[in-house]
Amino acid sequence: MRQFKSIFTANAIPCFRTSLLMLLLMLSLPGFAQIIKKPIPDKTVILSFDDGVASHYSNIAPLLQDRGFGATFFVCEFPPNFADSTKYMNWRQMQQLDRMGFEVANHTHNHAPVGKLSEKEILQEISYIEDKCDSLGIKAPISFAYPGYSMSETVLQALSKKNYLLARAGGKRAYDPLKDHPYLIPSWATDPNNESEIMEALNQAKDGQIVVLTIHGVPDLEHPWVNTPPEMFLRYLDFLTENNYQVMSFEQLAGYIDFREAKNQLKIDLEQALRN
Numbered sequence: 001m002r003q004f005k006s007i008f009t010a011n012a013i014p015c016f017r018t019s020l021l022m023l024l025l026m027l028s029l030p031g032f033a034q035i036i037k038k039p040i041p042d043k044t045v046i047l048s049f050d051d052g053v054a055s056h057y058s059n060i061a062p063l064l065q066d067r068g069f070g071a072t073f074f075v076c077e078f079p080p081n082f083a084d085s086t087k088y089m090n091w092r093q094m095q096q097l098d099r100m101g102f103e104v105a106n107h108t109h110n111h112a113p114v115g116k117l118s119e120k121e122i123l124q125e126i127s128y129i130e131d132k133c134d135s136l137g138i139k140a141p142i143s144f145a146y147p148g149y150s151m152s153e154t155v156l157q158a159l160s161k162k163n164y165l166l167a168r169a170g171g172k173r174a175y176d177p178l179k180d181h182p183y184l185i186p187s188w189a190t191d192p193n194n195e196s197e198i199m200e201a202l203n204q205a206k207d208g209q210i211v212v213l214t215i216h217g218v219p220d221l222e223h224p225w226v227n228t229p230p231e232m233f234l235r236y237l238d239f240l241t242e243n244n245y246q247v248m249s250f251e252q253l254a255g256y257i258d259f260r261e262a263k264n265q266l267k268i269d270l271e272q273a274l275r276n
């Protein structure tokens, strides 16, 4: 009996207290509340396409659709040649992307260097795209990408005012939803010379980390330094298909991550690498 007492009164209660303390500690750590809604499978990749380049509609969308891949298209009216339909998509084509089930997201009206603008100017740049989407029956944008990775605290505040769920930056590293603030989601950008770097990056999509690719035109005739040659893009798609990657848009990723909870819990660090 004495032994019984010693186990269940003397030892068990402190032990129970320790467990309770551990549990409370775990619950108070970022991520244990609700950032992760359901486990993120290994090999989860986000494809994001910037600048509303004509090839997004003519080349990319059909290829993605054939493979059942989701993607986010960050659109803008890229100056000065937006009206040239050989270079950029028109709004009907952007509307078609939305109809096809892709995510149409906000890259500002004029591809503005938002980091240098006042809050009023930033809000105008953001609202223009929202109004266009609204008038064409495109779903209200929930994702934003910083043009030229231009950012500031004012931009982040404007995004928060506008209720954006997330914003994509650069930085060449995998996205860890338990560490990276959702307004500073890192990505790799593809260019004509970094195929091996991108292939290596894709291997990092595991253990809760997500790989986000920033892709411009395929091809990108106006901006050759961010061009992705179509043959190279096909090699990426083949790799993703053959290795059973789960390829999706940011909007689809919101099924796994509670971005609002992440925004409440995680700190903003503008000092880290955020450009490509």
Ligand SMILES: [Zn+2]
Binding pocket: 050, 051, 107, 111, 146, 147, 148
């Ligand atoms: Zn851009």
